[in-house]
Amino acid sequence: MRFPHGRLRRSAVLAAVLATAATTAGLVPGTAGAAVSCRVTYVTSQWGVGGGGFTASVDVANTGDHIAGWTLTFTFPGSQRLSYGWSAQWAQTGNLVAASVPAGSISPGASATVGFNGTWSGSNPPPTNFAVNGVPCVAGPQPSPAPTPVPSPSPSATPSVVVSPESIAVPEGGSAVIYVRLSQRPSYGWVTVDSERLLGDSDLSIGPRLLFPADEWATWQPLTVFAEEDGDAEDGTATFMSRISQLPGSGVALWNVREVDNDAATPSPAPSPS
Ligand SMILES: [Ca+2]
Numbered sequence: 001m002r003f004p005h006g007r008l009r010r011s012a013v014l015a016a017v018l019a020t021a022a023t024t025a026g027l028v029p030g031t032a033g034a035a036v037s038c039r040v041t042y043v044t045s046q047w048g049v050g051g052g053g054f055t056a057s058v059d060v061a062n063t064g065d066h067i068a069g070w071t072l073t074f075t076f077p078g079s080q081r082l083s084y085g086w087s088a089q090w091a092q093t094g095n096l097v098a099a100s101v102p103a104g105s106i107s108p109g110a111s112a113t114v115g116f117n118g119t120w121s122g123s124n125p126p127p128t129n130f131a132v133n134g135v136p137c138v139a140g141p142q143p144s145p146a147p148t149p150v151p152s153p154s155p156s157a158t159p160s161v162v163v164s165p166e167s168i169a170v171p172e173g174g175s176a177v178i179y180v181r182l183s184q185r186p187s188y189g190w191v192t193v194d195s196e197r198l199l200g201d202s203d204l205s206i207g208p209r210l211l212f213p214a215d216e217w218a219t220w221q222p223l224t225v226f227a228e229e230d231g232d233a234e235d236g237t238a239t240f241m242s243r244i245s246q247l248p249g250s251g252v253a254l255w256n257v258r259e260v261d262n263d264a265a266t267p268s269p270a271p272s273p274s
Pocket residue numbers: 172229230231232233234261262263
């Protein structure tokens with residue numbers, strides 16, 4: 001006979017808690033127009049096999065207007081029972097749980113955390129229907145007990161530039177060709193490949209950008225490299241980079257150019273008069 005009385009008393013407490021929440025949320029002047037918006041992150045740590053105990057932390061983040069006085073409600077999806085809670089007035093009736101903080105407030109952007117201990121049997125799935133003052137909350141990230149590294153999308157998800165050969169020689173006053181294509185099909189309908197000299201002989205220059213329609217990503221396109229006549233007799237060198245203009249994070253290609261100078265080298269360092 002004691003059990004039904006206890007349950008009755010819990011129900012009465014819950015009713016009072018919910019009444020308080022309704023009063024706070026809807027009837028207090030100045031808060032009637034406030035829009036509740038919230039995100040709840042529910043983290044549990046449990047023990048036992050097939051059943052046992054657990055402790056839960058519930059973080060309520062205010063993503064809306066200022067919240068003055070609040071009640072968090074949710075429903076246990078399984079056979080969980082609330083044992084006792086903290087940082088709020090806790091009550092459970094049936095599967096419905098309420099945690100009320102009548103004097104508490106949560107500023108926009110801030111959050112409050114409450115917690116409880118409970119028991120479970122069979123399984124202990126997390127509640128999904130969190131609400132604050134009757135307004136459903138977005139369920140936050142459900143932290144896994146052991147955060148496993150998310151498999152990163154393979155680096156080949158975006159195409160890279162491929163050049164061949166990676167090193168060419170250009171006769172002074174003439175030109176040579178290096179071939180360019182993509183490593184895989186781009187998600188764009190087409191992309192352009194821009195090349196620029198990173199360092200080295202500024203007498204070495206290149207032709208215009210290349211356009212790759214997506215279907216022709218594998219087709220080698222020639223890129224012409226020019227070597228201007230210069231007054232020195234040395235073989236100039238430069239390093240170029242080719243990249244996909246629309247995909248800043250995509251793989252680039254570095255390639256080297258050597259100018260084959262055509263001026264006769266001076267036999268020896270010019271003898272200085274003194
Ligand atoms: Ca020269």
